Amino acid sequence: MTGERDAILAALEPVVDGIVATFGECCEVVVHDFRRPENSVVAIAGSVTGRSVGGAMSEIGMGLLAQGEAAEDQLNYITRTAAGKMVKSSTMLLRDSENLVFGALCVNLDLSGLTQVQQLLGGLAGVAAPVATTTFGDDIDLVIDSIVDSRQLDQGRSWNELSREERLALFRDLEQRGVFAVRRAVPRVAARLGISRASAYAYLAETKENA
Known part of the structure; x- marks a missing residue:
């Protein structure tokens, strides 16, 4: 095609x-x-x-x-x-x-x-309508960073404060939002979260296995 x-x-x-x-x-x-x-x-x-x-x-x-x-x-x-x-x-x-x-x-x-x-x-x-902020740019890394950061802000806590279930939920959400369809996304997410690449790949694999 x-x-x-x-x-x-x-x-x-x-x-x-x-x-x-x-x-x-x-x-x-x-x-x-x-x-x-x-x-x-x-x-x-x-x-x-x-x-x-x-x-x-x-x-x-x-x-x-x-x-x-x-x-x-x-x-x-x-x-x-x-x-x-x-x-x-x-x-x-x-x-x-x-x-x-x-x-x-x-x-x-x-x-x-x-x-x-x-x-x-x-x-x-006396009214205000909130509007979601999104990232447009030529650099896909900045888009990935924005998605990860917004997800962490929703959690209100750092990675180290999250339970295992919450960490898996974070990776599940990133998967559903298309982040991991991008090449080299896993190392970028790992760097943004402050974890090793091996850990990021492990969480992603478990997320897909559970799905």
């Missing part, structure tokens, strides 16, 4: 420019190739998230990758970049003639101007 998939990706390259030309500088369109998560960006127009061709998957893309054929399009969701931009996005999966997922077409809209109005109205009304 390689030739078919490559042809679909190539056909979408002019589409990204057309969409951005229609919506303007607040819009970014990205084509991802899930076969290479470390360098999944094969076409991009606009600069909402600051990525370029050869850039890495986002946390959301990695989660879809982990779901495999059960993954579904994610439409009209809101995230906040590490730089503080409020972004409205839609991620539409690409499937081949055998209905297998191999990539995605993503549209990102920078809502920064609208966000200022929303914050003003929210302050006047």
Whole structure:
């Protein structure tokens, strides 16, 4: 299916420019190739998230990758970049003639101007809507670090304070979020957690065995 998939990706390259030309500088369109998560960006127009061709998957893309054929399009969701931009996005999966997922077409809209109005109205009304922060970048290692750090923040404790069951749950969550679909992810996770590579591989193996 390689030739078919490559042809679909190539056909979408002019589409990204057309969409951005229609919506303007607040819009970014990205084509991802899930076969290479470390360098999944094969076409991009606009600069909402600051990525370029050869850039890495986002946390959301990695989660879809982990779901495999059960993954579904994610439409009209809101995230906040590490730089503080409020972004409205839609991620539409690409499937081949055998209905297998191999990539995605993503549209990102920078809502920064609208966000200022929303914050003003929210302050006047006394309400605030929390928005999850996600990491967009060309370096997959930074995306992995962000996922591991957010998981540890959810725990509220360091690795040494976790029970064995909690450590396995952490690795299970990272697996479900697509982290270990990335090459060299295990050593990166081990370094972030402050444990040996051998320990990380052992926890991952036990997680998969239990699953």
